[in-house]
Amino acid sequence: NYTPQPSDKFTFGLWTVGNLGRDPFGEATRVRLEPTYIVEKLAELGAYGVSLHDNDLVPLEASPNERDRIVREFKKTLEQTGLKVTMATTNLFTDPVFKDGAFTSADARVRAFALQKTMRAMDLGAELGAQIYVFWGGREGSEVDFSGKLLDALSWFRDSLNFLAEYSDSQGYGYRFALEPKPNEPRGDLFLPVVGAALGFIATLDKPERFGLNPEFAHETMAGLSFPHAIAQAIDAGKLFHIDLNDQKMSRFDQDLRFGAENLKAAFMLVKLLEDSGYDGPRHFDAHALRTEDEAGVWEFAKGCMRTYLILKEKAQRFDQDSEIQAALKAYRVEDAELEALSKGFSKEKAEALKARGFDLDALRKRGPGLERLDQLTLELLMGVR
Numbered sequence: 001n002y003t004p005q006p007s008d009k010f011t012f013g014l015w016t017v018g019n020l021g022r023d024p025f026g027e028a029t030r031v032r033l034e035p036t037y038i039v040e041k042l043a044e045l046g047a048y049g050v051s052l053h054d055n056d057l058v059p060l061e062a063s064p065n066e067r068d069r070i071v072r073e074f075k076k077t078l079e080q081t082g083l084k085v086t087m088a089t090t091n092l093f094t095d096p097v098f099k100d101g102a103f104t105s106a107d108a109r110v111r112a113f114a115l116q117k118t119m120r121a122m123d124l125g126a127e128l129g130a131q132i133y134v135f136w137g138g139r140e141g142s143e144v145d146f147s148g149k150l151l152d153a154l155s156w157f158r159d160s161l162n163f164l165a166e167y168s169d170s171q172g173y174g175y176r177f178a179l180e181p182k183p184n185e186p187r188g189d190l191f192l193p194v195v196g197a198a199l200g201f202i203a204t205l206d207k208p209e210r211f212g213l214n215p216e217f218a219h220e221t222m223a224g225l226s227f228p229h230a231i232a233q234a235i236d237a238g239k240l241f242h243i244d245l246n247d248q249k250m251s252r253f254d255q256d257l258r259f260g261a262e263n264l265k266a267a268f269m270l271v272k273l274l275e276d277s278g279y280d281g282p283r284h285f286d287a288h289a290l291r292t293e294d295e296a297g298v299w300e301f302a303k304g305c306m307r308t309y310l311i312l313k314e315k316a317q318r319f320d321q322d323s324e325i326q327a328a329l330k331a332y333r334v335e336d337a338e339l340e341a342l343s344k345g346f347s348k349e350k351a352e353a354l355k356a357r358g359f360d361l362d363a364l365r366k367r368g369p370g371l372e373r374l375d376q377l378t379l380e381l382l383m384g385v386r
């Protein structure tokens with residue numbers, strides 16, 4: 001039974017199921033859904049929570065009174081449905097103010113406004129109970145690099161993140177911050193384009209322990225990279241704070257496809273990594289229904305994301321229980337207690353012993369590790385014949 005439960009921790013951005021189907025070539029194909037309605041529908045489908053940009057809930061032009069009314073009603077719906085707000089973020093990309101960047105704008109006034117807008121959005125997120133705060137640098141990038149800001153942009157970005165981490169502490173919000181890399185779109189080149197770049201940047205911040213990643217399946221795939229590899233590196237670094245699940249054809253425009261719709265093998269590997277590693281954050285979908293769909297199609301899309309995840313999770317359990325697969329895995333790894341002891345934890349004696357050691361290179365050259373069979377067995381499991 002693949003019916004989602006809140007304990008599965010599935011979450012959706014308000015902007016995902018709320019997506020209107022607009023694209024650079026065409027108008028909206030769907031009408032706006034009220035945030036309270038979205039929360040009710042997602043609760044019905046078994047989701048755990050929602051995430052939001054400040055302006056997904058409170059329009060940019062709302063007066064303080066309107067803001068309070070909107071937030072009050074939204075909180076009431078959260079209480080009634082039991083849905084949580086798990087992640088909050090700032091819209092630093094829609095308003096033309098941010099057309100040449102927010103934290104990395106060459107205009108000090110824009111950078112200051114971006115900080116102001118983010119502090120207010122952090123207040124909103126904290127009021128709604130969010131514990132994770134995402135930074136996706138939608139407009140943080142460039143088309144023209146002769147402006148000379150490549151190095152400055154990184155240090156402006158760093159100054160802003162340092163400032164906001166202190167703000168979170170001074171308010172007692174306790175946010176964990178998650179940087180979301182993307183290679184391009186909407187800018188020609190975005191700063192911090194991939195997971196590895198963001199990991200390197202975090203190490204340069206004043207309080208690196210506050211910062212981790214929000215990697216997205218589509219973004220690494222647009223860059224031609226493997227998402228499971230990126231996630232493994234984030235997990236290894238202790239930096240997988242949040243995740244954006246969706247799908248994407250390699251190297252294309254940002255498609256935001258339903259989870260599992262395109263790269264089923266990679267989706268399986270990803271679910272296996274998340275489940276095996278004990279990742280306990282939200283399984284957050286940042287995708288949207290195809291532009292062709294009406295509202296019914298939107299809810300089919302949302303159900304499909306969760307159902308595919310649960311099916312792949314069950315496949316991962318079967319993978320662990322399949323005796324032929326387990327035998328192939330066992331045969332793949334060659335253990336050697338003596339050599340492993342020699343190769344780990346340097347000492348002069350170990351180095352000398354290792355340098356003097358003989359190896360049967362011919363046997364190593366000839367050994368086939370059995371990966372063809374392992375891959376076929378796994379595929380057959382995914383195709384439902386095992």
Ligand code: GCO
Pocket residue numbers: 089134135136180182216244254286
């Ligand atoms: C995109 C991004 C965004 C961000 C969102 C939250 O490609 O448009 O993935 O959807 O995830 O702004 O930070």
Ligand code: MN
Pocket residue numbers: 216218219254286
């Ligand atoms: Mn995206």
Ligand code: MN
Pocket residue numbers: 254255256
């Ligand atoms: Mn997108």
Ligand code: MN
Pocket residue numbers: 136180216244286
């Ligand atoms: Mn995203």
